[in-house]
Amino acid sequence: MTMSFAFSTAESASVVGLEAASTTPALFSSIGMTDALAWVAIGAFLLALGLEWQGVREPARYLGTGAWFTFGVFWLTMVPYYYADAQSPLQTVLAVVALPLCVYTGYLLWNGRNSLFLLTKAIALMGLIYLPAETIPFVRQWLIETTAAQTHVAMELLGHSPGINEGANGYESRFDFDPDETVTGRTTYIVLACTGLGSMAIFGGLIAAVNAPFKRKAAAFSLSIVVIWFLNLVRNVFIGLASPWGWFQQEWLVSFMTTYMGAQPDRVSYLVAHNYISQVLAVVALVGITYVLVKILPEILAPLEEVLFVLTGTEYDLFEALGKSDARPDHRYSSQ
Template sequence: MSPPPSTSVGLETVVVVASASNGAVSSALRSAQPIDALAWIAIVAFGLALLVRWSDVAAPARPIAGVAWLLFGTYWLTMVPYYYYDAQSPLQTVLALVALPLCAYTGYLLWNGRESLFVLTKAVALMGLIYLPAETIPIVRQWLIETTAVQTHYGMELLGHSPGINEGMNGYESRFNFDSEETATGRTTYIVLACTGLGSMAIFGGLIAAVSAPLRRKLTAFALAIGVIWLLNLVRNVFIGLATPHGWFQQDLVVSLVTTYMGAEEARVSYLVAHNYISQLLAVVALIGVTYLVVKILPEVLEPLEEVLFVLTGTEYDLETALGADVRTDGGSRDT
């Protein structure tokens, strides 16, 4: 028996995932088009700046890129209310808030001549080209969501749980059909695009595609990153998908803290703890680990990462030396 609509909870994130109640999902769907349009405008502006620079017209390229970064930061600012009120995710709220000043500063540095930031600009543009089509093309989005739901359900079956899958609030066969009368919280979860891991895959895909390196090493790094992210993402989905209905974190102290300081419904506590705290924090650790593995194969990605650190700290870094990379970022070995 399916639980009433008010007991359904989605799995969603940015970078990785963010939760939404049914009302939040409806609101997000109503506002998706203008938000998507702003993201597309930013990506197109990035592409225009890169095209102008490729045409050896450096001066106009910098201000165009600067405006693109400002638009990109504004896009993330528009997501703050959703992350704070609906998703109730402190981490994503903070990241969305700081995105605008950081993007604006990046644009300012570019506008004033820091040409090395064009590699990072190219990486972000490519990330958008990987992610946005999947978000805006229904048939691609449906395939990704339903495939992830099937794979997550298989993971649950390996642990002895077989709830079945039915239609979620997004209209796709993506909801885990736990019986609300037989679970601790009466709630369940359903897969959305963010649960596919596509956001994290797009980050590494953009970084890897943006740098200059031999194709074989780029393909090897890409395959490794995608494989690890896919596996860890399924583990995360299974963890959240089981913790939510079975109330793994419904202990009195945890419930008191989350309901008092996050204003959450008591029945949602296990979901919020599993999703917004444990999974999101572990996702940060996982991304650092994947980055290290990619760097060992493709140290060229250190160049855009050094630019990120410069924007954050104002200090120049030599990550190649600090990490002891075996291959120089120009493609040669340390012995040549």
């Protein structure tokens, strides 16, 4: 699940970022370290899957192990940004625990848990959906500016028409609220994280990874895209209005955030709306969307079982628990 955030103090603008992770934050984008690590990990995942498909299973496991370790290091590089710049407790914790979880996944694969190739496939496909948009300028620009335009239309329906001008990212993505007329004097601009592409990539990767009839896979994918797009639009509008109009600038909250969280006083409303309310609700939304998709495409339970095993060390039969035993796929990946 990858996406990016940025912050411009000079323009008094906060970024509306709507996902739970980031691929190339401004802190690292100048040297391309995170992009390089992400591409190396995804490339190694794909090569390992290719070797496994050809029946060269032992080298595939070893390469897959290295890929998982690289993926973990990638998330580790995100910790300073999430902690110091984004000031997001949720993202910081997720990035910290990602390294040991990825290393453990690689360890399990190294020791013969071949069923993890299915989870590896899902992660690789998620990366293939997200990374090109992250690294191809015209695709990134189109996604960001289209999302900004749609968010502005939604704001107009609620009686706000600030206009759009150039954000710190160089795109027409900044909501041009007059700082002299708003409560905080701040505004927001859209980045790739605000497009919902990260969440779409998560479900796109899961859906594409499993074996199921095309019609059901297409229905599951279409539903997830529409729901994510709508919820993402709501979040953009919520954060885009909460920040300038100071919906969460209550004195006690400002005091707490500035004293214990190191926040700028005029940025509190943005941080509460984005880092706490929206990110927590995003997790709830992902769980809810997954539950609905299981009704259409129960085959996605297979990679989710692998996730639970990595997290708990216990085998779970989600197909049996949810009454979907007849949908359990007879996939090629089995544990040894």
